[in-house]
Amino acid sequence: MKNRFGEFFTKVFVSLLALSIPVMLYLYAIQAKRYTDLEKELRSLERKQTELIEQNKKLVSDISVLSSADRIEKIATSELGMHKAQAEDIVRVEMTGERKN
DSSP: OHHHHHHHHHHHHHHHHHHHHHHHHHHHHHHHHHHHHHHHHHHHHHHHHHHHHHHHHHHHHHHHHHTOHHHHHHHHHHTSOOOOOOGGGOOOOOOOSOOOO
16 A cells, blocks of 8 residues: 555646646746747847937037027127127116015
């Protein structure tokens, strides 16, 4: 009886071991698929980051060109009819005393 009991558990153990191999292979395949998907997403995000960095560099360059003093002065004089203020055109206002509500 003891021998039969041991044989039964040995058969159950071998059967479970044999069944666990395909399960482990299936789990490995799922994990490999997830890894591939994440790797693809990472490459996509890195490409997007590179594009955004290049776009940011271009925008910074555009800002520096558009905000240059020479360009602003040219627009002010030619398009808006402005001129540089002379010393006599400048009025200084000084405020003293308390402010009343």
